Amino acid sequence: MSTPLEELLNMEPEEIWRRNERPDADGLRRKAQIYYEDVNEGDELPKYVYKPTPTHLFRWSAAIENFHRIHYDLDFGLNHDRNPSILVHGSWKQSVVPQYLKDWTLPNGWPWKARFEHRAMLVPGDILIMWGRVTSKYEKEQIGFVELEIGMKTQDGIESMPGTATVALPLRDGPPIPYPFVPPAAD
Amino acid sequence: MTQQQQQTHPPALTPAVQAMIGVSGEVVESWGVVDGEYMRRFTQALMDPDPRYWDDEFAKSTRYGELIAPPIMVSYLASRIRPDQGDPITAAFEENPESDGIGSVARPGELPPVPTNLVRVLNAGNELEVYAYPSIGDTIFFQNRYSDIRERLGRDGTPFLIITRETRYWNQDDVTLCITRASTIRR
Structure with missing residues (x-):
């Protein structure tokens, strides 16, 4: 269970750092699939904490x-x-986004798309929290699509990268997600 | 918006600017290929320890059957400066010792400038769509195009432009790997 974002933002920086949920290599190797049916609106994704x-x-x-x-x-x-x-580079932040979505959808989901803006100047010494929250989900062509609100907040709660994302998760009894990924019609 | 404001400020989206929508740059073949050493440096700097990037045996057991590379990595690989086309970094600093190291450096595949006298540039956001993972040995091709240019009005009624540049990346088998869109505000 990931520490809720609002709770994390009330903690001291060192405590936020201790709640870092960035997986190591073994964690990524053993990552269990999250299925579409497992996900509910309001669910929070793991928090990736950085100290650049x-x-x-x-x-x-x-x-x-x-x-x-x-x-x-x-x-x-x-x-x-x-x-x-x-x-801190905007290019690094925007590279964390597909990594974050990949990790959450592993091993057989797909980190389809994201859009975000760069706000606030981030500097060494900041604690940065990559976060995500499920806003809705829908099923189409036997693929589970999950809409997310995403961002990267500082320890002071300043949102430096507000955005949204859409990922594809397999259905428990559904077919594999096509690879290379093929978006559903009209999307 | 009052009639007086409309008369005071000429439109930013002139026919010449509008004509830039859909204009594409040349197709560029990136220097070199997707290689394990470049990927090691990229993923370590990103702090993504995923064994799908470096553990051959484990990678064979995944649905991809081989090592994969982060899709967004190709956008940086693609901006490599070809060694057979001079050294624009050194040239930029010879021309201007106070060069920022990036603004005056010519990159392959650049689009022609939008004909506007609005010179102030602000980041307005990014989009990323992911379709397939690059493989070791892939040759990367890319092409830029102006996918959208819109006019908006500031609070004082002054028009500004939102210019979106889309870049598609694909491999030697014509498989689209990812599409990025970067929007800038021109005031």
Whole structure:
């Protein structure tokens, strides 16, 4: 049972960090399928908690070859762009989204689509909470579709990435979800 | 909106701007292929330890039957600067030592600019659709296009544009891997 988001936001940062539910490799290896029938409106997804440091930011810049100085050059960030510090990449946040949806739908569901906005500047020292909540679900062409509200909040409750997502989950007695994924007609 | 405001501010969505909707860039074949080392760096920087990315034996037991790669990874792989086309990063800093390292760097497959004098750019949101996982060895192709341009009015009645750039990524078998859309506000 995932700690409710509102409850998490009332905790001290270190306590939030201790409630981190990011799975390790074995957790992902053993992940049990969530079926469409298991899901109810209002259900909360696991909370992925991050504590980005300058090293994390530099590692991401290097991995994707993003040379923008606002992410690693503190002097440039403070004095040229007048930012409060070096900034957490929007590209990292938007890469967490499909990872988060993949993990929740593993092993045989599908993290179909998401849309989100980038708000707020995130800096090293922030505690970041990737969260999701079921808003509705429907069945179509023998696939279970689940609509989610998603986001990434700071420890202060500031929403930095409000968004929505749609994932596909298998029905308990349904066929496999097609792969490559084929959206239902009219979607 | 008063008649006076309408007369004060000329429309932002001019026929020339509207004509950009649907305009596509060239099809670009990314430099190199999806490779395990690039994926290691990407997934470690993302902090996604999923064994589907690195454990061959386990990957064979999944429905995909092989190692997979994060779909959004191809969007960064695709922006690799081809070594046979000069070094735009060094060139940008030679031209301007205060370069931000990204704004003036030419990328393959870029779209022609939208003919507007609205120069301030703000992020208005992102969309991601996922259809298949890339495989090790895949060659990645992509193409940008302006999928939508809309005019909106600010609180003061000043028109601004929301420009959406869509990018489709596919592999050598013409399997669509993912589609991204990035919307920007131009004020």
